[in-house]
Each structure stands twice: as C-alpha cells, then as structure tokens.
Amino acid sequence: MKIVIVILLFAVIVSLFSGLFFIYKDxxxxxxxxxxxxxRIVLSVLVFVLLIVSYYFGLLPGTPGNP
Structure with missing residues (x-):
C-alpha cells in the first residue's frame, strides 16, 4: 500500500510541473x-481518501502506542 501511495504522490508532482510547463508554454x-x-487535484483527493481507507482497514500502521 505504501508503494501505491508513493507512486500517486509522484504522479501529483509530475502533474503539478506539467501544469507549470503548460502555463509558460501556451x-x-x-x-x-x-x-x-x-x-493534480483528483490525484491529491485520491491519495487522501486512500490514506484514510488504508488506516481504517489497518493496512497502514497508526501512531506509536496504537495497534
């Protein structure tokens, strides 16, 4: 699950810089x-929802002290 989140965050960054490129070019x-x-906005919301769902179902560890 962590790999999926990292890949989506990388896609957010790529989309951000492509938007910047298109602003200057066009x-x-x-x-x-x-x-x-x-x-970028859709990917960011997807990452946020994925983090919440992953935490709820126990796919990502919680804070120290919580199981």
Whole structure:
C-alpha cells in the first residue's frame, strides 16, 4: 500500500510541473494547464481518501502506542 501511495504522490508532482510547463508554454491560449491541474487535484483527493481507507482497514500502521 505504501508503494501505491508513493507512486500517486509522484504522479501529483509530475502533474503539478506539467501544469507549470503548460502555463509558460501556451501563454494562456490553451486549456492544457487547467487539465493538468485538475488531474493534480483528483490525484491529491485520491491519495487522501486512500490514506484514510488504508488506516481504517489497518493496512497502514497508526501512531506509536496504537495497534
């Protein structure tokens, strides 16, 4: 599960930098930057939900002192 989360976080970073690249390259003439940043938001929400679900089902360890 940890590997999946790390891969998704890496995808968030890639999407963030691709959005930045499209902002500079397109100079506001296209909507590629908006699409890239939308993908980043969706991936970020997916990571957040995945972390909550993984913690709830015990796939990720809790804080020290909790089982």
């Amino acid at each position: 100079k506001g003439q296209s909507d590629r930057a908006v699409k890239a940043l939308t993908v």
